Amino acid sequence: MPLLRIERVVKRFGTFRAVDGVSLDIHAGEFFALLGPSGCGKTTLLRMLAGFEGPDEGRILLNGKDIANVLPHERPVNMMFQNYALFPHLSVRDNIAFGLKRAGMARSEIDARVAEMVALVKLEGLEKRKPDNLSGGQKQRVALARSLARRPQMLLLDEPLAALDKKLRESTQFELMELQRRLGLTFVIVTHDQEEAMTVAGRIGVMDSGRLDQVASPRELYEAPHSRWIAEFVGDVNLFDGEIEAREHHRLTIATRDAGMLVVAEPRQGVRKTTVSVAIRPEKVKLSRLGPAPDAIASQPINRLEGIITDVSYLGALTTYKVRLDSGAILRSSMANTARIDIDAYNLSQRVVAWFTPDDCLVLEQ
Numbered sequence: 001m002p003l004l005r006i007e008r009v010v011k012r013f014g015t016f017r018a019v020d021g022v023s024l025d026i027h028a029g030e031f032f033a034l035l036g037p038s039g040c041g042k043t044t045l046l047r048m049l050a051g052f053e054g055p056d057e058g059r060i061l062l063n064g065k066d067i068a069n070v071l072p073h074e075r076p077v078n079m080m081f082q083n084y085a086l087f088p089h090l091s092v093r094d095n096i097a098f099g100l101k102r103a104g105m106a107r108s109e110i111d112a113r114v115a116e117m118v119a120l121v122k123l124e125g126l127e128k129r130k131p132d133n134l135s136g137g138q139k140q141r142v143a144l145a146r147s148l149a150r151r152p153q154m155l156l157l158d159e160p161l162a163a164l165d166k167k168l169r170e171s172t173q174f175e176l177m178e179l180q181r182r183l184g185l186t187f188v189i190v191t192h193d194q195e196e197a198m199t200v201a202g203r204i205g206v207m208d209s210g211r212l213d214q215v216a217s218p219r220e221l222y223e224a225p226h227s228r229w230i231a232e233f234v235g236d237v238n239l240f241d242g243e244i245e246a247r248e249h250h251r252l253t254i255a256t257r258d259a260g261m262l263v264v265a266e267p268r269q270g271v272r273k274t275t276v277s278v279a280i281r282p283e284k285v286k287l288s289r290l291g292p293a294p295d296a297i298a299s300q301p302i303n304r305l306e307g308i309i310t311d312v313s314y315l316g317a318l319t320t321y322k323v324r325l326d327s328g329a330i331l332r333s334s335m336a337n338t339a340r341i342d343i344d345a346y347n348l349s350q351r352v353v354a355w356f357t358p359d360d361c362l363v364l365e366q
Contacts, residue, residue: 001064003028003186004049004154009058011044018044020210022056023172027171028153031187033201037233041210044192046156050079062153069312076153080160084143086131092118093127096145103150117145120179137168144176148183157189161196173199192236197223198222206230222281228364231279238280238331244271251301251358254278259328262363263301277364284360285333287321287346291353303361305331305354309346321346323354 002025011019011087019041022353026032034241047053048060051072059066078099096117100110119126121141131139140160147155177200180187191197192309197204198218205215214226215330225231228239242256250266254276262278286292292302310330311322317336323331331354346352 002026004188005061005064006045007059007061008046009045009055009060011048012056015179017210018053019048022207022212023058024205024212024215026154026186026188028186029184031177031201033197033204034188034190034207035069035192035204035234036064037192040207042180042207043158045207046079046158046188046190047160049154050077051075052079056319068175076149078147078152078154079158080143080147080317082159082162084131084139085148086139086142091128091130092123092134092142095131095142097147098314099146099150112191113117113149115359116182117149118147121145135326136164136252137172140164140172145181145190148185152185154188155185157187159191160189161191162193169196170199171213176360183188190269196269198234206233222361225279227281227365228277231277231362231364236282236332236334238285240278240280242276244274244276252363254363258325258327259305259331262303262361263358264303264363265358267363271363271365273363273365278360279364280356280360281319281332282332283318283356285331286356287323287335287354288335289297289350289352292355300357300359303356303358307352307354308329309348309350309352312346312348319345323352325354333364 001268004026006022006024007024009019010017022045034045036042044053048055051070054068060068087098090098093114096114097110100113102236104321118127118148121144123138123141123145126134126138136143161172164172166216173196173231177278189200203215203217204221208229214230221234225234231237240256240259240262242254244252245255246253247266252264252266254262254264256262264278291304305325307325308321311326318334319337321333323333325331333354
């Protein structure tokens with residue numbers, strides 16, 4: 001049995017369905033992410049798990065018990081808010097101890113637990129400081145320690161890293177993962193940052209318009225999205241719409257308006273419709289001046305497109321290119337910078353050949 005089971009949950013605000021029939025299982029010890037754009041219903045779902053909202057339909061089961069009518073402070077669940085919600089007049093120590101005092105824990109136990117949490121999140125020496133005298137990262141650690149102090153079965157995190165700068169956010173992501181593994185707790189994080197979700201979570205649920213569109217591992221979500229919308233939302237992607245012209249040897253030949261005839265691998269589950277989209281991630285698109293090497297052509301069919309580079313963005317590890325194809329469509333390519341000074345880099349207005357294999361392509365029904 002999963003630790004948390006959500007069964008056909010609906011939440012309305014007037015006539016608007018913020019959460020629309022969501023069902024989901026989350027297991028003990030899992031780091032799960034709810035990912036989606038603003039207004040998709042992910043925070044409303046999180047607030048229902050915390051007890052700040054109640055479902056209009058459906059059930060929320062924790063360890064097999066329906067918790068819909070259990071008050072927030074009586075649930076073995078804690079929530080860490082986006083703005084941290086620290087008490088400005090209390091010290092670090094007293095912020096962490098607040099929930100323990102409300103629970104009636106003995107003074108000696110509170111002191112021991114606070115010391116444990118301070119060490120856990122590496123705040124030693126800052127116990128007497130007030131929140132105004134802390135950096136953004138330190139405030140985040142205090143809020144995390146306070147959320148963990150009562151040892152909940154499940155910790156809910158509402159965009160907890162949104163206020164941190166990029167470098168601090170990245171380091172904190174790995175600290176969260178290590179903390180979760182060490183404690184063995186179940187973490188559920190809400191974020192609109194796909195990179196963050198794919199870094200920290202073992203599984204991701206993608207929400208849109210109140211519905212859960214796909215639940216999968218980060219790799220499966222990126223490499224095998226269920227829909228065109230998910231392919232566009234999770235990472236960058238090139239999309240070409242077309243019609244299936246032929247099927248042979250587990251390959252499809254698709255006539256597209258912007259890329260001509262493309263040969264793609266047929267999905268394992270098959271394709272029911274003839275009107276489809278061909279998706280190619282930018283890192284799968286190779287660029288060259290003359291085209292693919294002969295040995296690449298000999299091993300399998302190659303999709304070859306020609307165009308002119310219209311944009312070059314150097315990102316350190318990668319360089320991204322935009323290629324205006326002869327059809328006028330834009331194709332994006334991301335190539336690793338493997339040399340310190342890349343003598344093979346391409347320049348603006350340079351004519352190139354863009355190529356990719358059938359296995360690089362994903363077929364999505366429209």
